[in-house]
Amino acid sequence: MRHKKIRKRIAIAALCLAFLWSLLAWIGAKLLIVQKDLPSADAIVVLSGPGTYLERSDWAARLYRERRAPVVVLSNEGLLSGWSGNQQRNLYFYELSFAELQQRGVPAQNIMVLSDIGAGTYQESLKLCDYAASQRFNRLLVVTSAYHSRRALWSLRRACEQKQVQIGIDSPPPGWQTPAPGFWWLQRSGWRMVAGEYVKLVYYRLSY
Secondary structure (H helix, E strand, O other), rough: HHHHHHHHHHHHHHHHHHHHHHHHHHHHHHOOOOOEEOOOOOOOEEEOHHHHHHHHHHHHHHHHHHOOOOOOOEEOOOOOEEEEEEEEEEEHHHHHHHHHHHHHOHHHHEEEEEEEOOHHHHHHHHHHHHHHHOOOOOOEEEOOOOHHHHHHHHHHHHHHOOOOEEEEEEEOOOOOOOOOOOOOHHHHHHHHHHHHHHHHHHHHHHHH
């Protein structure tokens, strides 16, 4: 009888811990997601992200079709994707994004490419702000993945504070190329996208 009670208490404790962990994991994921609305902009900017280029391109095309901005700017991080049988070469990820945007209704002449962006979100933000100033873009609507949005917004605001560029940020809801908030910890990519993002946030705050 006593052993049954102990086992029951252990089971209840395990269930409580599992529930608590699931709740904290969900909260932790949701805290990374921010949105800064910008009803209209001079350009929609798709930040680089080879692992999530499909959802970012899809979301940027939706914003374009909503007439939120007249052009879409792609960041070219210089990373190659897999082999293309049609092209007989390895395509760059920005080329894949370019094609996805076209398939979703964005004309090629309304897609711009920003190259030599450097490594990391902050370096990309610096390059983007310089580019916006050169193109006389005063308002940018930035598209990135949901769990990257908080660090991206902080980096862009930090990088653009002397450029007088207004930043908005939007992202597709997680669940396509990024794990859902409640279950990210069940996937290896979730630990990189969510837990790893907190490590990067701390590093960025200390470094920049």
